[in-house]
Amino acid sequence: MKKFLGLLLAVFILFSPALTKDKKTTPYSFDAQAAWTYIKDLSTDEMQGRKSGQPSGVWGEEYIASKFKEWGLEPAGDNGTYFQNFTIEHRHIAEGVQFEIVTEKERRDFYYGEDWRVQRYSGSGHFTAEIVFVGYGIHAPAKDFDEYAGLDVEGKVVMFVDGSPQKLSRKLGDAANTRNKIEAARKLGARAIIVFRPTPGQGRFYGIGVDKELYDPDFVILSIEDNVTDFIFKDLKTETRYLFREIDDKGKPQSFETGVKAFISLNSYFDEKRPTRNVLAKITGSDRTLKDEYVVIGGHMDHLGVSPLGDVYNGANDNASGTAVVMEIARVMKLNKARPKRTVIFACWAGEEQGLLGSRYYCDHPPYPVERTIAYINMDMVGHGSGNVPFRGEYYSPEIWKLLEKKLPKEILKYTIPGRGGPGGSDHTPFLGKGVPAYAVMTEGYHFKYHRPGDDIDLIKPEILKRVGDLVHASVEILASEPGDLILPMRRETYYLKYQDLTNFKFEPLDHVTASHGDAKDSHVDLQLAVVEEKEGLSGDELRVDIINTLFDMTEEMKKFKGLTLYSPSRSVSMNSRQGRTTVMLGLKGIDALRDNPKWARVLAEGLYFVVADDLSFLFGEGGLTEEGKTFLKGVNSSSLLLLVKGLDSAQTKLLLEESKKPVVFLEEELPDKEILELIKEKEYALGLILSADEEPAAYVRKLEEAKEAIGASCLMIVNENCLWGTAGKGQMLKVISEMLKNEEKYGRRDFSDLFSSTFLRVLRMARGGGAQTSFSY
Numbered sequence: 069m070k071k072f073l074g075l076l077l078a079v080f081i082l083f084s085p086a087l088t089k090d091k092k093t094t095p096y097s098f099d100a101q102a103a104w105t106y107i108k109d110l111s112t113d114e115m116q117g118r119k120s121g122q123p124s125g126v127w128g129e130e131y132i133a134s135k136f137k138e139w140g141l142e143p144a145g146d147n148g149t150y151f152q153n154f155t156i157e158h159r160h161i162a163e164g165v166q167f168e169i170v171t172e173k174e175r176r177d178f179y180y181g182e183d184w185r186v187q188r189y190s191g192s193g194h195f196t197a198e199i200v201f202v203g204y205g206i207h208a209p210a211k212d213f214d215e216y217a218g219l220d221v222e223g224k225v226v227m228f229v230d231g232s233p234q235k236l237s238r239k240l241g242d243a244a245n246t247r248n249k250i251e252a253a254r255k256l257g258a259r260a261i262i263v264f265r266p267t268p269g270q271g272r273f274y275g276i277g278v279d280k281e282l283y284d285p286d287f288v289i290l291s292i293e294d295n296v297t298d299f300i301f302k303d304l305k306t307e308t309r310y311l312f313r314e315i316d317d318k319g320k321p322q323s324f325e326t327g328v329k330a331f332i333s334l335n336s337y338f339d340e341k342r343p344t345r346n347v348l349a350k351i352t353g354s355d356r357t358l359k360d361e362y363v364v365i366g367g368h369m370d371h372l373g374v375s376p377l378g379d380v381y382n383g384a385n386d387n388a389s390g391t392a393v394v395m396e397i398a399r400v401m402k403l404n405k406a407r408p409k410r411t412v413i414f415a416c417w418a419g420e421e422q423g424l425l426g427s428r429y430y431c432d433h434p435p436y437p438v439e440r441t442i443a444y445i446n447m448d449m450v451g452h453g454s455g456n457v458p459f460r461g462e463y464y465s466p467e468i469w470k471l472l473e474k475k476l477p478k479e480i481l482k483y484t485i486p487g488r489g490g491p492g493g494s495d496h497t498p499f500l501g502k503g504v505p506a507y508a509v510m511t512e513g514y515h516f517k518y519h520r521p522g523d524d525i526d527l528i529k530p531e532i533l534k535r536v537g538d539l540v541h542a543s544v545e546i547l548a549s550e551p552g553d554l555i556l557p558m559r560r561e562t563y564y565l566k567y568q569d570l571t572n573f574k575f576e577p578l579d580h581v582t583a584s585h586g587d588a589k590d591s592h593v594d595l596q597l598a599v600v601e602e603k604e605g606l607s608g609d610e611l612r613v614d615i616i617n618t619l620f621d622m623t624e625e626m627k628k629f630k631g632l633t634l635y636s637p638s639r640s641v642s643m644n645s646r647q648g649r650t651t652v653m654l655g656l657k658g659i660d661a662l663r664d665n666p667k668w669a670r671v672l673a674e675g676l677y678f679v680v681a682d683d684l685s686f687l688f689g690e691g692g693l694t695e696e697g698k699t700f701l702k703g704v705n706s707s708s709l710l711l712l713v714k715g716l717d718s719a720q721t722k723l724l725l726e727e728s729k730k731p732v733v734f735l736e737e738e739l740p741d742k743e744i745l746e747l748i749k750e751k752e753y754a755l756g757l758i759l760s761a762d763e764e765p766a767a768y769v770r771k772l773e774e775a776k777e778a779i780g781a782s783c784l785m786i787v788n789e790n791c792l793w794g795t796a797g798k799g800q801m802l803k804v805i806s807e808m809l810k811n812e813e814k815y816g817r818r819d820f821s822d823l824f825s826s827t828f829l830r831v832l833r834m835a836r837g838g839g840a841q842t843s844f845s846y
């Protein structure tokens with residue numbers, strides 16, 4: 069037997085191609101078995117699920133750093149270490165939680181995650197206490213509604229529902245906020261809150277939004293499902309449905325001490341500044357200048373830890389797999405004494421599962437400038453699947469994919485599928501936000517046991533790791549050694565331009581739009597406003613019939629164009645743009661069709677969404693609206709058409725603001741006076757600040773910021789005069805974005821989106837609110 073094995077080995081050695089070649093010319097390649105072993109080490113039960121901020125997170129960090137050290141990779145973290153230190157907001161529920169309800173007759177234990185949950189920012193507790201029913205949990209004696217009146221809740225558990233009695237909601241105002249309810253319960257001495265649903269049978273109840281300022285280490289906040297509520301009320305001579313009907317109808321509290329007890333035992337922590345670390349290693353570039361440029365590859369090493377019930381989330385696929393591929397590429401490159409021109413950074417991120425915290429920290433505090441980072445490749449969940457490897461990010465950085473497509477070996481390209489990509493889901497997101505071309509790799513196919521116990525090493529297929537490893541390894545080598553300048557100008561601005569849903573306010577006739585942009589797939593223009601123009605010389609019914617005919621022809625014509633989709637209220641602009649299509653919304657240019665008969669506005673609104681009016685002088689007479697003006701406004705207000713007006717003076721604007729019952733968009737080159745701004749804000753209408761064809765971007769953004777200060781981004785929109793499909797318009801908009809990013813801190817999370825499209829869509833919805841809800845069927 070031994071002899072036979074020896075013979076087999078000899079034959080193997082003789083014919084093994086890898087060993088017969090000259091060692092010096094054969095670089096080592098990605099070893100899938102080795103990568104599999106790192107995954108195995110990282111995903112044993114002893115690793116306890118690698119949760120950042122927990123000891124288990126530290127074990128993962130130490131393991132990876134020790135391997136980097138063993139292989140001789142250069143440390144790329146703080147002070148010559150492999151670690152980039154930072155703190156995270158950390159929440160944790162320790163293993164071993166208990167919740168029981170004790171009635172006079174029986175005691176029942178409830179199952180965590182199915183029957184009840186610990187709410188965010190809950191504290192800890194181990195006690196038995198009586199449950200007091202307090203309805204909506206509102207304590208507003210000053211407003212004559214106190215659901216705690218006459219009750220002693222000191223040391224007890226209060227139970228209430230979200231919201232407030234509808235009839236009283238106006239009167240109660242802030243007192244009905246979750247925040248104030250929780251504070252009231254705590255101030256009155258309650259030990260815990262349990263929230264539940266007033267009417268059973270509405271599916272799972274995940275609870276309420278608690279904010280972190282409410283955290284108190286000794287104050288417990290739980291949510292319960294219907295079956296627990298039922299059990300609490302089982303032996304009581306009343307029901308929740310009845311109680312809430314009484315509160316709602318009579319506006320009187322129905323609170324009472326239930327006599328039922330809760331036994332609660334849990335340890336729940338919140339730490340605003342829990343230390344954790346990214347693990348970073350590097351290979352310094354060999355080129356004198358290019359070594360100050362960077363290629364980063366990474367994946368998150370953290371996972372979900374241990375559940376309150378004691379289940380370990382091993383996270384073999386998510387994301388020991390991506391981590392292991394990063395590690396193995398680092399090992400192989402070092403072993404091959406790779407001398408890339410640019411510096412390569414190998415990153416294992418902490419805190420991804422708690423909100424992309426590690427990669428975000430790196431991008432906000434980059435040890436190596438993100439402006440000089442030519443690309444980032446992220447791997448998250450790459451351990452099994454069909455065998456195809458999607459490589460997503462092409463829409464945002466086509467130039468990087470083009471380069472790789474040209475240079476990657478054919479056998480790798482065979483299974484690599486380029487994809488549109490974009491932010492969301494994993495650690496490539498913060499890089500995109502900084503303008504770094506960032507690609508996301510996640511293997512194709514069903515990912516078993518996602519965020520569940522059972523995501524274990526036995527799911528991991530080495531042959532899949534090999535494909536991912538070869539692809540990313542080859543890509544890194546190409547990107548790190550490609551000569552020339554790979555950093556495109558205005559790449560961060562370009563990302564914003566592409567990522568935001570951008571509206572093109574160049575009101576062109578539809579045939580114009582289709583002729584020039586019909587087959588444009590994946591344009592940065594997401595919403596194109598197109599118009600039907602009123603034909604000169606026509607009036608009255610003749611004109612209206614002509615408009616309807618044009619509309620029919622146009623919508624028929626639209627079907628031919630793959631890159632364009634007609635707007636419909638049931639499909640969002642972003643949904644279309646994620647599929648690479650520009651949404652086209654039709655409106656009417658001119659107002660003659662609406663001057664003499666208000667009924668027609670509703671008919672036209674079946675296919676048209678807005679009216680652009682640049683001459684509304686007929687509306688205004690001495691001391692108010694003219695008869696014709698009233699007719700016109702009545703028509704527009706009774707339809708769902710959104711009115712966009714231009715060229716009104718201040719008195720006319722004011723009058724229109726007062727008289728119109730539906731939102732109006734005021735298109736202006738300069739900021740209107742204060743009183744008008746206040747009226748726009750108060751009525752939640754909108755100001756479209758015109759970006760003129762030759763306007764200086766810096767001056768425009770100053771105006772924009774002033775307007776935003778006055779009315780907020782949700783009432784403001786950027787209205788371009790140049791066509792955004794063209795070079796001039798696109799270039800001007802990029803410069804506007806650039807100016808905005810100079811004062812980045814002035815723009816909140818939603819502001820860009822409001823200014824580019826959301827404000828417009830909001831007022832459009834408002835205009836449609838009272839009008840025809842049906843959509844035109846083509």
Ligand SMILES: [Zn+2]
Binds near residue numbers: 368386387420494
């Ligand atoms: Zn993941």
